[in-house]
Amino acid sequence: MKIIEVSHVSVSYGRVKALEDVSFTIEKGAFLSIIGPNGGGKTTLIKVLLGLIKPREGSLKIHSDKPVGYVPQFNSFERRFPITVCRVVLMGSLSGKNPLFHRYGQADKDRAHELMALLGIEALHDRQISQLSGGQMQKVLIARALMTDPDVLILDEPTSSIDAESRTEIYGILNKLKGEKTIILISHDLGSVSSYIDAIACLNVSLEFHEDGKITESSVNHIYGCPVDLIAHGVPHRVFPEHPLGGHSHD
Amino acid sequence: MINAIASYQFMQNALWGAVLASILTGIIGAIIVEKKWLMLSSGIAHSSFGGIGLGYMLGFEPIYGAFLFTTVAAMLVPTIDRKSDTGSENLTAMLWSFGMALGILFIAFTPGYPPDMNSYLFGNILTISKANLNVMILVTTLVLGVLLSFYNIWKAYLFDGEFTFIMGIKTLWMDYVLYFLIAISIVALIKLVGIILIMALLTIPPSISRFYARSFSRLILSSMGLGLLFSLMGLVVSYYYSIPSGASIILISVLAYGLALVAKKIIARR
Numbered sequence A: 001m002k003i004i005e006v007s008h009v010s011v012s013y014g015r016v017k018a019l020e021d022v023s024f025t026i027e028k029g030a031f032l033s034i035i036g037p038n039g040g041g042k043t044t045l046i047k048v049l050l051g052l053i054k055p056r057e058g059s060l061k062i063h064s065d066k067p068v069g070y071v072p073q074f075n076s077f078e079r080r081f082p083i084t085v086c087r088v089v090l091m092g093s094l095s096g097k098n099p100l101f102h103r104y105g106q107a108d109k110d111r112a113h114e115l116m117a118l119l120g121i122e123a124l125h126d127r128q129i130s131q132l133s134g135g136q137m138q139k140v141l142i143a144r145a146l147m148t149d150p151d152v153l154i155l156d157e158p159t160s161s162i163d164a165e166s167r168t169e170i171y172g173i174l175n176k177l178k179g180e181k182t183i184i185l186i187s188h189d190l191g192s193v194s195s196y197i198d199a200i201a202c203l204n205v206s207l208e209f210h211e212d213g214k215i216t217e218s219s220v221n222h223i224y225g226c227p228v229d230l231i232a233h234g235v236p237h238r239v240f241p242e243h244p245l246g247g248h249s250h251d
Numbered sequence B: 001m002i003n004a005i006a007s008y009q010f011m012q013n014a015l016w017g018a019v020l021a022s023i024l025t026g027i028i029g030a031i032i033v034e035k036k037w038l039m040l041s042s043g044i045a046h047s048s049f050g051g052i053g054l055g056y057m058l059g060f061e062p063i064y065g066a067f068l069f070t071t072v073a074a075m076l077v078p079t080i081d082r083k084s085d086t087g088s089e090n091l092t093a094m095l096w097s098f099g100m101a102l103g104i105l106f107i108a109f110t111p112g113y114p115p116d117m118n119s120y121l122f123g124n125i126l127t128i129s130k131a132n133l134n135v136m137i138l139v140t141t142l143v144l145g146v147l148l149s150f151y152n153i154w155k156a157y158l159f160d161g162e163f164t165f166i167m168g169i170k171t172l173w174m175d176y177v178l179y180f181l182i183a184i185s186i187v188a189l190i191k192l193v194g195i196i197l198i199m200a201l202l203t204i205p206p207s208i209s210r211f212y213a214r215s216f217s218r219l220i221l222s223s224m225g226l227g228l229l230f231s232l233m234g235l236v237v238s239y240y241y242s243i244p245s246g247a248s249i250i251l252i253s254v255l256a257y258g259l260a261l262v263a264k265k266i267i268a269r270r
Ligand SMILES: Nc1ncnc2c1ncn2[C@@H]1O[C@H](COP(=O)(O)OP(=O)(O)O)[C@@H](O)[C@H]1O
Pocket: A013, A016, A017, A018, A036, A037, A038, A039, A040, A041, A042, A043, A044, A045
């Protein structure tokens, strides 16, 4: 069953074309990774999926009655806001239907604790978010996104600018959620995710979709222009011929 | 001074004015500082000059003109910003100067002696009237009512507006409501500290409170407390030394910020 259907979506900011005729579908429970150069339109595509940007052309459907779980890119919220970890996670349970003078209930608090435990950030419960490391902050944002138990989870570069250990932990968590949730992950480190993903899309204004999760060196070269090491954070470019990325087959 | 408060209406008004002003500046200031809407707020404040001029020219209460101008400015900036790529800072700067230019024009057309604009530009807590106080009570009630009834959602919105939108909350409305509340709050405060000095009263208490506040509500409460302290101290200085109250309040606030900064550095070093 398809959970996300995007057809012929184009977006521009003034004269800058960010997305051009992008179409793809995602199966329920699939794990899709989107790669592409900086400025390739990855964040824009996600914002279209979230309804934050209305596409100039094209349409999209998300077959879910719950809000999408969203883990934003690092620079998109007030990092210095005076608030504790627990309160940020709780925010994930807000909705347009909250009554006047709404307060978080015990069920919300229990769920927040459960998720903080799942992500290993219980101890940070009362910590100010301005005092968190990059990896800790990412886990807080993932917990917040999971509060509504979403069908779809979208993560925008959750592992850029965090240490290797947290990165592994975050991929471990995503791997646990795999199957239960449809996951879209924007990431530069193909090497780390290639064993989990079902499909991969290369986005550089236009989108090239690889349903089987296989990506060839030539299509990477095509998307990135020549310098492949643009994406090669931790993935030495020479590994391509030897270990085709995403080279596991699921049969 | 205690005798003066007991026996003079103007001193009682000043005192009530300080209390109401600190509630308003505490809330609005915390929002402005967290959202970094300083330019926008300052632009809205200055655009009120046009409305004040209009009031003088046509012979109605200038503060009503100020409400009109600031509200229009506060609605125009985000609306035009969405429809053009000029950028909200540039739009704000334009409305800022445009409002002031209109004010100067209107005052030039005002028959008779030119009115004294100083009380609007610099404010005077010792001259606020019962009517001013009523306006402040109305605005404070409105601001408190709107913010408290959806407090959790406002907080989420201020922290991360995009996420709040995705949760299914109508954040476009929240933008406009917030800009409107900022606009009317600024007008309600004009008589007290004036158009030019208002930004200091809005930003200094939250800037100090941020050193230690661990939640948004504490940031607001602490800003209210500091705002009240500075206003009262300013009032005392203003009363005894016949200094305009706007200036004395701001000077005390800046001084306090300096002390807080030094104190923070010393504590951090220990
Ligand atoms: N708010 C915006 N206004 C104007 N241009 C933008 C805006 N956001 C992104 N862009 C432009 O759109 C293109 C795609 O950006 P983005 O989606 O952020 O790319 P990515 O996330 O892949 O790095 C870039 O050229 C960027 O400069």
